[in-house]
Amino acid sequence: MNGYNFAYLDEQTKRMIRRALLKAVAIPGHQIPFGSREMPLPYGWGTGGIQVTAAVLGPDDTLKVIDQGADDTTNAVSIRRFFARTAGVATTTHTAEASVIQTRHRIPEQALREDQIIVYQVPQPEPLSKLEPSRAETRRMHGLAEYGLMHVKLYEDITRYGHVSISYDYPVMVGGRYLMSPSPLPAFDNPKMDMMPALQLFGAGREKRLYAIPPYTRVTSLDFDDHPFRTTRAPHACGLCGARESYLDEVVTDDRGGRLFVCSDTDYCETRRAEGHVGTELAV
Amino acid sequence: MTQSAHDETLLSARGLNLRFGNVIALDNVDAELWPGEVLAIVGESGSGKTTLLNVLSGRMAPQSGVVWYRDAQGHLADVHAMSAPALRALHRSDWGFVHQNPRDNLRMGVTAGGNVGERLMAQGSRHYGNIRQEAIDWLAQVEIDASRVDHLPRTFSGGMLQRLQIARTLVTHPRLVFMDEPTGGLDVSVQARLLDLIRTLVRRLGIACVLVTHDLAVARLLAQRVMVMQAGRVVEAGLTDQVLDDPQHPYTQLLVSSVLSA
Amino acid sequence: MIMLQTENLSKNFLLHLQGGVRIDVLRGVDFDVRAGECVALAGPSGAGKTTLLRSLYGNYRAGGGAIRVRHEGAMVDIVTVSPRVVVEVRERTLGYVSQFLRVVPRVSALEIVADAARGMSHDAARRRAADMLNRLHIPTRLHGLPPATFSGGEQQRINLARGFIGSHPILLLDEPTASLDNANRDIVIAMILEAKAQGIAVVGIFHDTHVRDSVADRVFHVLPLQDAA
Numbered sequence: 001m002n003g004y005n006f007a008y009l010d011e012q013t014k015r016m017i018r019r020a021l022l023k024a025v026a027i028p029g030h031q032i033p034f035g036s037r038e039m040p041l042p043y044g045w046g047t048g049g050i051q052v053t054a055a056v057l058g059p060d061d062t063l064k065v066i067d068q069g070a071d072d073t074t075n076a077v078s079i080r081r082f083f084a085r086t087a088g089v090a091t092t093t094h095t096a097e098a099s100v101i102q103t104r105h106r107i108p109e110q111a112l113r114e115d116q117i118i119v120y121q122v123p124q125p126e127p128l129s130k131l132e133p134s135r136a137e138t139r140r141m142h143g144l145a146e147y148g149l150m151h152v153k154l155y156e157d158i159t160r161y162g163h164v165s166i167s168y169d170y171p172v173m174v175g176g177r178y179l180m181s182p183s184p185l186p187a188f189d190n191p192k193m194d195m196m197p198a199l200q201l202f203g204a205g206r207e208k209r210l211y212a213i214p215p216y217t218r219v220t221s222l223d224f225d226d227h228p229f230r231t232t233r234a235p236h237a238c239g240l241c242g243a244r245e246s247y248l249d250e251v252v253t254d255d256r257g258g259r260l261f262v263c264s265d266t267d268y269c270e271t272r273r274a275e276g277h278v279g280t281e282l283a284v
Numbered sequence: 285m286t287q288s289a290h291d292e293t294l295l296s297a298r299g300l301n302l303r304f305g306n307v308i309a310l311d312n313v314d315a316e317l318w319p320g321e322v323l324a325i326v327g328e329s330g331s332g333k334t335t336l337l338n339v340l341s342g343r344m345a346p347q348s349g350v351v352w353y354r355d356a357q358g359h360l361a362d363v364h365a366m367s368a369p370a371l372r373a374l375h376r377s378d379w380g381f382v383h384q385n386p387r388d389n390l391r392m393g394v395t396a397g398g399n400v401g402e403r404l405m406a407q408g409s410r411h412y413g414n415i416r417q418e419a420i421d422w423l424a425q426v427e428i429d430a431s432r433v434d435h436l437p438r439t440f441s442g443g444m445l446q447r448l449q450i451a452r453t454l455v456t457h458p459r460l461v462f463m464d465e466p467t468g469g470l471d472v473s474v475q476a477r478l479l480d481l482i483r484t485l486v487r488r489l490g491i492a493c494v495l496v497t498h499d500l501a502v503a504r505l506l507a508q509r510v511m512v513m514q515a516g517r518v519v520e521a522g523l524t525d526q527v528l529d530d531p532q533h534p535y536t537q538l539l540v541s542s543v544l545s546a
Numbered sequence: 547m548i549m550l551q552t553e554n555l556s557k558n559f560l561l562h563l564q565g566g567v568r569i570d571v572l573r574g575v576d577f578d579v580r581a582g583e584c585v586a587l588a589g590p591s592g593a594g595k596t597t598l599l600r601s602l603y604g605n606y607r608a609g610g611g612a613i614r615v616r617h618e619g620a621m622v623d624i625v626t627v628s629p630r631v632v633v634e635v636r637e638r639t640l641g642y643v644s645q646f647l648r649v650v651p652r653v654s655a656l657e658i659v660a661d662a663a664r665g666m667s668h669d670a671a672r673r674r675a676a677d678m679l680n681r682l683h684i685p686t687r688l689h690g691l692p693p694a695t696f697s698g699g700e701q702q703r704i705n706l707a708r709g710f711i712g713s714h715p716i717l718l719l720d721e722p723t724a725s726l727d728n729a730n731r732d733i734v735i736a737m738i739l740e741a742k743a744q745g746i747a748v749v750g751i752f753h754d755t756h757v758r759d760s761v762a763d764r765v766f767h768v769l770p771l772q773d774a775a
Contacts (some may be wrong), residue, residue: 144369148406152391152398155405158412159395159434224412318630476651483650496640505650508633523629530606534562541563 007054007087013037017055017210021201024212029174030142031125036208045203046079046104046153047205049121053102056117056201057083062090064098069106069264076104095267098114107189109246109268112198114215120183125211127171127181147179150222158227168230172219179222180211188231188247193219236261239281241272289503292354293493294319294460300349302516310334310346311516315494320458322486322493324507324524326539328499332399332516333496334464340494341381341462342371356459376406380453380461384468386445389452390437396423396448397433403456422451426481445472447481454485461486463495467502479505504528512536548616549747550602550640551578554765555611557594557601570771571597574613575770577766581715584738584748586762593770595751596645599718602749603642604632615716638664642718643709647701649694655679656689659707676709681737699725710737714743717741719750723757724766735760 013035020034039047057063062069067076069095079102080091092098093108104159112118128138131149141147150171157165164170170187174180181200182190193200193213200213213219223229233284234248239260246268248261260281263269273282295317309332317323324491325333326437338344340351342363351363355378363371375381383389385431390399400419420430423488426447437445446466453461466482467475483506486493497503503510504524511521519531531537555575561567571594580583587595600606602613604624613624617639620746624632636642637732648656656675663671679689682703690775702725709717723731731754738748752758758765 005410144372146372146406148402151405151410152394152402155398155401155412155415156394159397159416225410226413321630321633477772480650480652509629522607522634525605526607526629530559532560532607537562 004086005185006059007057007083008040009037009051009054013051014055017051021052021055021212022209024201024210025199025214027178028131028217029172029178029180029211031209031211033208034210035158036205039205040082043206046075046102046121048203048210049102049104049119049205050079050082050203051205052119052201052203053083053100053208056085056119057089057100059087059089061099062092062097063087063213064092064095064101065103066101066106066108066265066267067104068247068265069108070266072266092272093267095265103182105186106247106264107192109183109263109265110205110271111192112196114197116198118196118198118200120185120200120202121207122181122183122202123206124169125181125202125204125207125209127169127179134170142178142251145177147173150179151198151224154222154224154227158224163227164223170229171222173222174213174219175217176220180213180219182219186247187221187229188233190219190221190229191231194218219258234261237279238263238269238272241277242279243269243277292358293317293352294317294353295340295353295494297340297351297465298349300336300346301350302339302344302346308332308516310339310349313349313513313516313518315340315511315518317460317492317494319492320490321509322495322507324495324497324503324510325513326497326503326510327513328498328539330515333513335516336513337462337464337494337496341375341379342366343381353460358538359520364460376403377456380456380458382446382449382453382463382466383462384465386442386449389449390445392437395434395436396428396440398457399448399449401438403452407456418455419451422455422512423448425454425485426451427477433541442470443478446470446478450482450485454489457489458491460492463493465497466495467497467499482506500528500540508546512539547581548578549581550616550749551614552576552602553612553614553705555598555601555613556609557597557606558609570759572601572609573771575768579716579747579749580741581745581747582689583763584742584750584761586758586765587749587751587768588758588765589768590770593768595768596720597680598768599642599720599749599751602639603718604636605642639714640716640718641709641712641714642651642761643705643720643722645720645724647693647705647708649692649701651694652692654690655684655693655696658693658704659711662708664713674711675707678711679704682733697725699730705728706734706737710741713741713744714746716747716751719748721750721751721753723752723754726731731757 016035020032024032039050065076065080066172067073083089084091095108100117102119126138132138154164167207168186169181170190171183172180172190195216197215199215202211221229236248237244240262243263246263246265249264251260251262253260293316297315300310300313313336323337327333339346345364352360353363354360397416397419400422401415404415420433423433428444428447437448467478495506507524510524511518511526514535520527520536528540531540552575555572557572558568558570587598589595601608608625614621615624615635617635622635659675660671663674676689684703693704706722723734735757741748
């Protein structure tokens with residue numbers, strides 16, 4: 001393995017991270033500080049997610065890495081190769097074949113199973129960070145479950161725009177107790193987190209926090225009784241596979257305003273096409 | 285029978301002592317407050333009146349002495365022995381605190397409606413329409429036009445900010461409100477309006493109030509009882525009109541005779 | 547039935563700012579008033595009439611002795627009882643009309659009077675207040691104005707309306723007709739007589755001998771202590 005310890009980090013570090021993860025699982029949605037290490041890539045590139053993956057990865061695991069739903073973007077490819085090189089684990093682009101999935105900003109369309117772990121990359125773990133600048137105060141608010149301020153933010157959105165304008169990183173309540181940032185997922189993905197059979201782990205390297213949602217935990221998006229949470233997606237079908245329920249990326253195709261909507265989850269789209277589904281772009 | 289008047293104090297403090305180094309802030313201070321009454325604490329700068337307010341409201345701990353609060357169920361609690369969560373919850377529900385500078389108690393980046401509705405949301409209100417309507421109702425009660433409900437406090441005058449702070453404080457129908465120089469720093473005409481508002485609201489809602497002021501006229505207008513403080517001690521206390529019209533203590537006599545009238 | 551009585555009442559003023567000079571004003575005052583009667587306090591200027599009246603109201607603190615008020619069936623000593631009880635007594639039993647109206651900014655003449663009404667709805671109180679003001683020749687167009695700019699006589703009439711509307715069992719009046727013309731003076735006399743007929747006990751200082759003779763059943767003389775032998 002070219003002189004690297006398994007999955008790059010030393011055993012003591014991995015043990016420390018696992019201990020923190022145990023705490024996180026014991027207190028769903030609560031941010032646990034951890035000794036985030038210097039990784040061979042700068043902050044903002046997924047160091048938290050990488051450290052969590054490194055801590056839970058074993059030689060028999062199969063790893064999938066996606067970035068905004070795609071396996072083939074630069075970052076996803078980099079991280080996948082990083083673990084291939086330092087841990088020698090098998091890698092895949094198929095959601096159903098993976099035992100560990102590291103993701104930035106999307107949850108796969110394919111429903112996850114009890115024997116899978118999904119690791120999210122988180123830039124800012126504190127859901128109240130934009131509303132309350134003092135970290136000491138936000139810690140107090142979490143400790144006392146004083147979340148009125150977040151509802152004020154939603155109230156203000158409805159006042160200003162007629163609806164809640166948060167389209168990604170939409171705040172959720174975990175287990176009815178902790179307010180959590182799901183990471184910058186589109187609000188569309190929030191419902192997937194509710195009662196998910198897989199273990200969900202979240203790592204923020206720069207902020208040195210991790211948190212977790214154990215399998216089958218209630219996760220609800222904040223809303224008002226008369227303005228309930230609603231998911232939004234572009235009202236199109238995927239141009240490649242024709243899917244009407246997956247989250248879509250909008251792709252600019254030419255300099256004359258041409259656009260194409262395609263599934264953001266590349267594996268999902270490929271799988272559908274392999275099954276014979278065809279979107280308008282590919283129809284002959 | 286008049287005996288009932290003595291039964292259930294809402295707040296009572298015994299033997300409060302507090303010093304900051306060599307400076308005596310509170311020297312063996314007692315105080316009592318009954319439901320629905322207004323108690324003014326008057327004195328000049330350095331008298332200890334604001335310190336007393338902070339100790340009574342649990343924001344500052346005394347070095348000795350005790351402050352008892354009787355809740356709506358009649359249970360007595362030692363304010364300084366309460367857990368932090370319990371005290372914070374009390375401040376958000378049964379108690380209110382009106383600061384001299386309204387900016388200390390308002391979110392300047394949140395609309396007037398959001399400011400007033402926050403305490404409701406903190407208590408679990410989850411219906412946007414109802415919250416907004418209640419906010420509008422309260423704004424009306426403090427004479428802020430309903431059209432300002434979606435405006436930011438940045439656009440409000442000093443008097444309006446203070447009235448907004450009061451609405452924000454009263455929205456959960458507190459039984460006890462602490463006020464620290466609520467009219468300090470405001471223009472005289474603005475003061476008059478605010479005082480009238482406070483007077484009306486306190487009476488109509490039956491709120492008990494501990495009011496710190498250096499202005500004897502404010503004490504006379506709003507309070508049934510007054511405590512005069514000097515250098516951390518209560519030098520005189522009693523019926524407001526009696527203390528101000530027939531002051532016994534030399535310091536009270538000095539205070540009363542020093543006030544200019546227009 | 548005795549409604550208000552003093553026993554051995556004394557009052558002095560200790561002026562700390564004037565080198566601790568002590569002024570004795572009242573000593574050994576024994577005084578009472580019964581339901582339905584009016585007692586006039588008489589005496590030379592500076593003798594202590596207003597001091598006595600204010601002491602009866604609890605506005606001045608007595609130096610010694612007792613001031614007993616029949617409050618809801620029992621005699622309550624204003625001198626020793628807690629401030630909270632005095633507030634109650636003033637609310638329900640003891641009314642007071644001072645010499646000068648204390649003006650509150652923004653509050654209209656009508657509200658000042660209606661505020662003091664007891665045992666009726668706010669609307670009824672406003673109607674009654676309007677009636678009383680009209681009776682005292684405060685025209686309707688002034689009812690909605692704060693009285694800060696009114697004449698002394700107008701302010702005093704508002705003060706009187708405020709004092710009478712409460713129908714307190716005991717009423718203390720300090721120079722009620724001092725700034726009034728004859729017509730209004732006669733109205734006040736009528737109001738005092740009506741109060742007496744309702745069983746209200748009245749104690750008053752009346753400079754105008756005609757008024758005093760019209761309403762008082764007895765005169766209580768307050769003599770200046772310095773002149774006492």
